[in-house]
Amino acid sequence: MKTDSQGESPMRIPQLLRGGFRPFFLGGALWALIVLVLWVAVLSVGLELPSHLDPLAWHRHEMLFGYLGAVIGGFLLTAIPNWTGRPPMAGAPLAGLALLWLTARLALLFSATLGAPLAIGLDIGFLAVLAVIAAREVIAARNRNFPIVIAVSLFAFATALDHAEALGLAVPAGLGWRLGFAIVLVLITLIGGRIIPAFTRNWLTSQGKTEHLPPQANRFDIATIAATVIALLAWAAVPYAPYAGALLLIAGILQAARLARWAGHRVVREPLVLILHASYAWLPLGLLLLGGSIFLGQIPVSAALHALSAGAMASMTLAVMTRATRGHTGRPLAADLSTRAIYILVTLGAALRVAAPLLPIDYMRAIEIAGAAWGGAFVLFVLAYGPMLIGPRPDGKP
Structure with missing residues (x-):
């Protein structure tokens, strides 16, 4: 019986985990809606978010690095097998990566209680892991799309800069989100x-x-x-x-x-x-x-x-x-x-x-x-x- 790159039979893998676009496109769209609803509530009724970030910083960060991070992940994990001819990520590894993204989103939303260091580590960790996975596949296939891998790596760096500014470190104001925007x-x-x-x-x-x-x-x-x-x-x-x-x-x-x-x-x-x-x-x-x-x-x-x-x-x-x-x-x-x-x-x-x-x-x-x-x-x-x-x-x- 044919198996995927993780040794699992495709027929035993849940549909949602048979391709990177499935969990990340759906999860990203749902998260964009949640972020929008919470932001409108902040503006209209003065909702206080349980995040260590101020409401505007959280809204901007989650739309940029949360929603778009998910879409970039779904796109890359779907496109890379076409670029390289290598098997797609599916099953348990894909579930783990999707769970890391989701955990980072929730940790940042509730970071006032859970603590900023944990949330920041998870957030940067997702994009860093995604960049490593993409680099591994592209390098193994000697594919020409390495500039896109570099862009994802810089996106993770921009996330770190955005968090550093929120923590009061010596980072030029807005540099992190502007760099992420530019990427x-x-x-x-x-x-x-x-x-x-x-x-x-x-x-x-x-x-x-x-x-x-x-x-x-x-x-x-x-x-x-x-x-x-x-x-x-x-x-x-x-x-x-x-x-x-x-x-x-x-x-x-x-x-x-x-x-x-x-x-x-x-x-x-x-x-x-x-x-x-x-x-x-x-x-x-x-x-x-x-x-x-x-x-x-x-x-x-x-x-x-x-x-x-x-x-x-x-x-x-x-x-x-x-x-x-x-x-x-x-x-x-x-x-x-x-x-x-x-x-x-x-x-x-x-x-x-x-x-x-x-x-x-x-x-x-x-x-x-x-x-x-x-x-x-x-x-x-x-x-x-x-x-x-x-x-x-x-x-x-x-």
């Missing part, structure tokens, strides 16, 4: 630059539209990636420096031009591909807003940050999670009504949150509406995709 955006730049033009070409070709396809990556893409990395690192280090603002504006313009080359206007009939273009569009917009906020006081920094987080990060992760879940559970790569609703709600929620300071309604009411739409996208993901993630494939395969 996620670089990952979107790298991975989005691979999958968006590739999926666009595939769909257009399948429709017989073989002219004016998205070009293969070239020196322009390399220059755009380099400019984005430099701009984001400059912003992470000196967020109010004029030269950081200029670099962000340059990166935003280059990213907009890069996206335009991928022929997104030709895939409006295919939601699974269109959402990737729409998600990526938040990246140049956010970079331009962030750069502009350094020079123009009329542009709120919060609008720029939410364009990049509630916009680029949330919509891109939902786009990848829906597509990957359908593909890896044997479902058709087609967006049903619930999937299209997920895309509409997350986009609407992000747009309302970015525009909240400018809307002719009460600011808190605008945030509540934006949060309801954004949170609704994750509720729908859990309801529609949760059964796929915990249930068997319809084709009966392991």
